[in-house]
Amino acid sequence: MAKVKVHIFLKPGVLDVQGKAVEGALNGLGWTGVSEARVGKLIQFDYAGDDVEAEVKKMCDTLLANTVIESYRIEVE
Amino acid sequence: MAKVKVHIFLKPGVLDVQGKAVEGALNGLGWTGVSEARVGKLIQFDYAGDDVEAEVKKMCDTLLANTVIESYRIEVE
Numbered sequence: 001m002a003k004v005k006v007h008i009f010l011k012p013g014v015l016d017v018q019g020k021a022v023e024g025a026l027n028g029l030g031w032t033g034v035s036e037a038r039v040g041k042l043i044q045f046d047y048a049g050d051d052v053e054a055e056v057k058k059m060c061d062t063l064l065a066n067t068v069i070e071s072y073r074i075e076v077e
Numbered sequence: 078m079a080k081v082k083v084h085i086f087l088k089p090g091v092l093d094v095q096g097k098a099v100e101g102a103l104n105g106l107g108w109t110g111v112s113e114a115r116v117g118k119l120i121q122f123d124y125a126g127d128d129v130e131a132e133v134k135k136m137c138d139t140l141l142a143n144t145v146i147e148s149y150r151i152e153v154e
Contacts, residue, residue: 007119022120025140031132033125042084042119043099048110055108063102 002052005075009040079129082152086117
């Protein structure tokens with residue numbers, strides 16, 4: 001049984017409105033040292049099967065990430 | 078300048094509907110080995126200032142996480 005983590009972020013150059021909102025809010029609360037905020041998704045699951053990396057890559061391309069605007073990174077433990 | 082990553086997940090016991098949806102969809106697409114899927118948020122930003130861990134903890138408690146139902150983990154590089 002493998003523990004899988006998939007990190008999904010908007011590609012650089014795609015406007016990240018959630019990130020901008022977080023940055024603006026933190027700046028407004030007095031944390032003016034915060035910059036370049038980006039908000040992504042983190043999907044965790046257990047996977048029972050062979051060839052984990054390749055299968056998870058297929059899952060990302062099929063369902064988990066919108067590869068037009070998002071990039072992903074896979075971590076298998 | 079510190080690179081900060083904050084991982085935010087629903088606490089165990091809180092129903093994660095997004096996770097259930099991902100799990101159901103992957104199972105339906107033939108990946109029956111997927112279980113215990115959970116979907117969280119990952120917030121990344123640069124922080125210029127002192128006492129990074131303590132400040133980021135304050136940010137999480139104030140704005141980034143809803144500590145009633147969410148737990149968070151801070152990574153500083």
